Amino acid sequence: SIIEPTCKETPDFNLCVSLLNSDPRGSSADTSGLALILIDKIKGLATKTLNEINGLYKKRPELKRALDECSRRYKTILNADVPEAIEAISKGVPKFGEDGVIDAGVEASVCQGGFNGSSPLTSLTKSMQKISNVTRAIFYSNSIVKEEACGSSWPSLALNIDSKACVVSLQNIQFNRGRTCW
Amino acid sequence: AFPWNNTILSWQRTAFHFQPEKNWMNDPNGPLFYKGWYHFFYQYNPNAAVWGDIVWGHAVSKDLIHWLYLPIAMVPDQWYDANGVWTGSATFLDDGSIVMLYTGSTDEFVQVQNLAYPEDPSDPLLLKWVKFSGNPVLVPPPGIGAKDFRDPTTAWKTSSGKWRITIGSKINRTGISLIYDTTDFKTYEKHETLLHQVPNTGMWECVDFYPVSKTQLNGLDTSVNGPDVKHVIKASMDDTRIDHYAIGTYDDSNATWVPDNPSIDVGISTGLRYDYGKYYASKTFYDQNKGRRILWGWIGESDSEAADVQKGWSSVQGIPRTVVLDTRTHKNLVQWPVEEIKSLRLSSKKFDMTIGPGTVVPVDVGSATQLDIEAEFEIKTDDLKLFFDDDSVEADNKFSCETNGGSTARGALGPFGFSVLADEGLSEQTPVYFYVTKGKHSKLNTVFCTDTSRSTLANDVVKPIYGSFVPVLKGEKLTMRILVDHSIVEGFAQGGRSCITSRVYPTKAIYGATKLFLFNNAIDATVTASFTVWQMNNAFIHPYSSDDLGVPSST
Numbered sequence: 001s002i003i004e005p006t007c008k009e010t011p012d013f014n015l016c017v018s019l020l021n022s023d024p025r026g027s028s029a030d031t032s033g034l035a036l037i038l039i040d041k042i043k044g045l046a047t048k049t050l051n052e053i054n055g056l057y058k059k060r061p062e063l064k065r066a067l068d069e070c071s072r073r074y075k076t077i078l079n080a081d082v083p084e085a086i087e088a089i090s091k092g093v094p095k096f097g098e099d100g101v102i103d104a105g106v107e108a109s110v111c112q113g114g115f116n117g118s119s120p121l122t123s124l125t126k127s128m129q130k131i132s133n134v135t136r137a138i139f140y141s142n143s144i145v146k147e148e149a150c151g152s153s154w155p156s157l158a159l160n161i162d163s164k165a166c167v168v169s170l171q172n173i174q175f176n177r178g179r180t181c182w
Numbered sequence: 183a184f185p186w187n188n189t190i191l192s193w194q195r196t197a198f199h200f201q202p203e204k205n206w207m208n209d210p211n212g213p214l215f216y217k218g219w220y221h222f223f224y225q226y227n228p229n230a231a232v233w234g235d236i237v238w239g240h241a242v243s244k245d246l247i248h249w250l251y252l253p254i255a256m257v258p259d260q261w262y263d264a265n266g267v268w269t270g271s272a273t274f275l276d277d278g279s280i281v282m283l284y285t286g287s288t289d290e291f292v293q294v295q296n297l298a299y300p301e302d303p304s305d306p307l308l309l310k311w312v313k314f315s316g317n318p319v320l321v322p323p324p325g326i327g328a329k330d331f332r333d334p335t336t337a338w339k340t341s342s343g344k345w346r347i348t349i350g351s352k353i354n355r356t357g358i359s360l361i362y363d364t365t366d367f368k369t370y371e372k373h374e375t376l377l378h379q380v381p382n383t384g385m386w387e388c389v390d391f392y393p394v395s396k397t398q399l400n401g402l403d404t405s406v407n408g409p410d411v412k413h414v415i416k417a418s419m420d421d422t423r424i425d426h427y428a429i430g431t432y433d434d435s436n437a438t439w440v441p442d443n444p445s446i447d448v449g450i451s452t453g454l455r456y457d458y459g460k461y462y463a464s465k466t467f468y469d470q471n472k473g474r475r476i477l478w479g480w481i482g483e484s485d486s487e488a489a490d491v492q493k494g495w496s497s498v499q500g501i502p503r504t505v506v507l508d509t510r511t512h513k514n515l516v517q518w519p520v521e522e523i524k525s526l527r528l529s530s531k532k533f534d535m536t537i538g539p540g541t542v543v544p545v546d547v548g549s550a551t552q553l554d555i556e557a558e559f560e561i562k563t564d565d566l567k568l569f570f571d572d573d574s575v576e577a578d579n580k581f582s583c584e585t586n587g588g589s590t591a592r593g594a595l596g597p598f599g600f601s602v603l604a605d606e607g608l609s610e611q612t613p614v615y616f617y618v619t620k621g622k623h624s625k626l627n628t629v630f631c632t633d634t635s636r637s638t639l640a641n642d643v644v645k646p647i648y649g650s651f652v653p654v655l656k657g658e659k660l661t662m663r664i665l666v667d668h669s670i671v672e673g674f675a676q677g678g679r680s681c682i683t684s685r686v687y688p689t690k691a692i693y694g695a696t697k698l699f700l701f702n703n704a705i706d707a708t709v710t711a712s713f714t715v716w717q718m719n720n721a722f723i724h725p726y727s728s729d730d731l732g733v734p735s736s737t
Binding site: 065069073080084093095100107109110113 | 231233291487
């Protein structure tokens, strides 16, 4: 498993390892897979926080204004940040995933700031900031799109490759489409 | 936290920059001039104000300023682009027809290059695009990652009459540009060698490669080569999101390029950048209409995605810039807003002001949300002489805008410049300024900066201090130009040797409350500023109708 070496590159090794080990996919995931697991955790935490916010409307009606802002911010995490990050990582353009992940931390902080120091969501906010930071660090581990390079392992008929030119024709590509490597 | 409301957010929409009606935009794609129209394609998410579901948006213009939105040009409808119709470039063939090469993300997330062309070459609007039946035309070659192979360039001619393109990639941490030759854009020969590579720069995206004249001020067609020509490689650094370029010499026979100065090679952090602010995934094209090379660049947002979702859009394009080699320094490019932008200039006011150390003065121009400012600065000669004769002042070659405290950190000879998008009480302001220090051998060392750290009271916004060294030659005054358009500020120093684009989101300095100030925060220097400020009109940017085009609006 690459969990431990990857988590060493993040600001919170223990949190990183515990989050990733709690997911059955963790042990066999590549870096992109690990990032996707952590984004799932962001999604889960945002859902949990949003439920908490909904409950607070009744318990603390005086906080309505701040709760409205929080609600909007956490909905952004769920409806914008998370899907953007998942799509970006799946498609191999992690910088857009990084945008979503960083933004999740920003939105949580903004929500927190709205309570003027007496937030009922402090521990949830901190959790979101931590997961955001850990996930972000995984983007910087420089291996998130380290896909298996397509090279000598390809069957020779998959692509007509000679040492000087790589001539590609349609038939070969169609033939090769079902392969894992590209 | 700042409670963004719709009044504040609506003000952020620009008035004379290209942006879609709504939702997300990123890279400029396939810009070209055809049958009287400038065409602009762009990476576009039709469904949301964040990145995703990418298609090719399309717009046309007669002058690069006023735009008509056209229907989406290409969508993911084939297995070879099922996960996105990504960035590409246009090439004019010898018979004047257009081919477009673009990256598709396949149904299995592999990055491949595809060929498309206009369905009807007689349609000046190029509304319909046909994808070649034999797509993809290129797949990741051996040794290249399936997700590290994107953004083909415009093709240029080799001396043997073939077409040549380059595509950015990486091998481990080395950024590379692969080279392919073709005659028909359907089959390609890959060179074993690379156009160029630079270790430790990571993935190169959106590589651009073009000639610039050593002697002429006009632009050059991408295929031009010869003794009077230098070649520029630009690559967008995936790791840092910075567009770096370098100037060098291209060898047609072995398809390689060598930088003039290896210490500032492509992607080296101390090397050259198109823009020292927010500017990425840029692309040039040769404008055969006016004989110039024009640069487009994507300017993203610096605010939160919640704000983007609330305002319903994200990103603008910078004002297109002409690009030429600096024929005085020969070491950098010069970028300047296209001349057509002047057509938006309304009333102007001219000012000559002398301001002493530690002074901020309002510049009375009325509303200050849409401005074009051209300014010259001179430091009083006696102050300069005193400074340079004072041996206790040590040479400061390490000064940087980012680390030296921004516009409030006072030095002997700076900072001085303009505070744009400021409110009356200066609780919000974006200073664009020069800072002059003593360099080696008692020469002036000038930096050009934009400080967004006090641009807004909101705290869910990224507020960097941007800047860079800018060459100032003997006998030259310090000059700057600033384009202000709501949430975007574009600064150009010394005729465009150094450029800084920033996005700012004021909460008080908006609408009628937006002011312009001139300031001099130097400790020892009196500065004379001669400048003109133009109010800028709105550009006409809206969906097309048959009336606009003088042709039937199809279907």
